[in-house]
Amino acid sequence: MTVLDIPAGSPFGVENLPYGVFSAGDGSPRVGVRVGEHVLDLSIALGDAVFAEPTLNAFMAQGYDRWVEVRTRLQTLVTGEVPAEAVHAVADVKLHLPVDVADYVDFYASEHHASNVGRLFRPDAEPLLPNWKHLPVGYHGRSGTVYVSGTDVVRPSGQRKGEDGPVFGPSTRLDIEAELGFIVGAGTPANTPVSPDDFPRHVFGAVLLNDWSARDIQAWEYVPLGPNLGKSFATSVSPWVVPVLALAGARVPLPGQTSPEPLPYLRESSPWGLDITLSVEWNGQEVARPPYREMYWSPAQMLAHLTVNGASARTGDLYGSGTISGADPAERGSFLELSWGGRDPLTVNGESRTFLQDGDEVTITGAATTSGGAKLGFGEVRGRILPAR
Known part of the structure; x- marks a missing residue:
């Protein structure tokens, strides 16, 4: 386990927590959230297969109540300990188109x-x-x-x-x-x-x-x-x-x-x-x-x-x-x-x-x-x- 460093005044702090799709090394694209200068792999941190998808679409389709639930969990999680294997430096990952654009x-x-x-x-x-x-x-x-x-x-x-x-x-x-x-x-x-x-x-x-x-x-x-x-x-x-x-x-x-x-x-x-x-x-x-x-x-x-x-x-x-x-x-x-x-x-x-x-x-x-x-x-x-x- 590890503790994320979130600099004071970071535009990517707990008030934000933007979602994206990233890949690390030879890994497949998956959903992450940006915290400070790190990306948190949600498929590992939350143990949910929906975040191992290559776009945000499956998660987004789960609806508003699910969005609120996940955000609440994340705001608690990132201020405590997270699995070390779920953490990547932003500079070390490749960022992808976050959604499969419909229209x-x-x-x-x-x-x-x-x-x-x-x-x-x-x-x-x-x-x-x-x-x-x-x-x-x-x-x-x-x-x-x-x-x-x-x-x-x-x-x-x-x-x-x-x-x-x-x-x-x-x-x-x-x-x-x-x-x-x-x-x-x-x-x-x-x-x-x-x-x-x-x-x-x-x-x-x-x-x-x-x-x-x-x-x-x-x-x-x-x-x-x-x-x-x-x-x-x-x-x-x-x-x-x-x-x-x-x-x-x-x-x-x-x-x-x-x-x-x-x-x-x-x-x-x-x-x-x-x-x-x-x-x-x-x-x-x-x-x-x-x-x-x-x-x-x-x-x-x-x-x-x-x-x-x-x-x-x-x-x-x-x-x-x-x-x-x-x-x-x-x-x-x-x-x-x-x-x-x-x-x-x-x-x-x-x-x-x-x-x-x-x-x-x-x-x-x-x-x-x-x-x-x-x-x-x-x-x-x-x-x-x-x-x-």
Whole structure:
């Protein structure tokens, strides 16, 4: 037996205990929980075969009461003695995609981001379209191209608007979107809408998410329908899933929604705004600090909207918040906004930059702050751009 060292103020302390899937040496992937700078193998520590699975799906499907039970056991266990053979240093393990992603939907829930994009693309019109404050706008993405942090991203090719008509080739306006992703643990059958207040009984946890975006491909294809090839080539997520049970301590009011008031199916008795701040690094230099607490639509409202038309929710469904941007220019969560459509280049390590070049690496980190002052770390989501093939 051994005692885990949990440094004071660690973002991976007993208030957090994020879940992930790891492998050590030649071992098979299995479920662990991060404690300080260690990973605890739950199949050994708790003696339960569900944690020897290569994804979190089987555990998540057991439902809310089981999530509460395991978290309560873990909070007691990690402050005492644990089996030594269950403990691995974070630096010594390989981290895997934590869930088998069922469906992927991405929303557009930041008023600051939506207004900035509106001003860029429709300078002579109102920044927000008439429906934006009435429903969480989103698009359906591809689950098969959701990758774990550290996976390289190949520059996509596709059609772009040229001077004399469409041209085909590698994207020249490759961008990021700094987001949070929410993972459904307990699904619902078809025609069973989830109310916003039932959100914590269905959503297991949250990850950092980077919805890589080819802005030139997207701009040509998205009228009159929605984003497709400009988005579907890669979406990256962090390997650690911070439980919604932990995030309950980071809840804050939503910043708007008084005029207009949402329709009844979107109303929350206690809003799920979250005090989470992200940091975006471009080749090692921080270029933005997007604040999630300024998002207009909450993740509970997004799930309610996803299911209100009769669509089912499945274990492993992933939905993104959309780009997180704040009111300050330094809080914008995409390079489209930070460079104002390429008009105002950034200086990154002494170089003038607008969109991503081959070899660039983007790292997004983030942490929630609870009402008691504890920090809940999400780790990082990182990706490097490879040339088009």
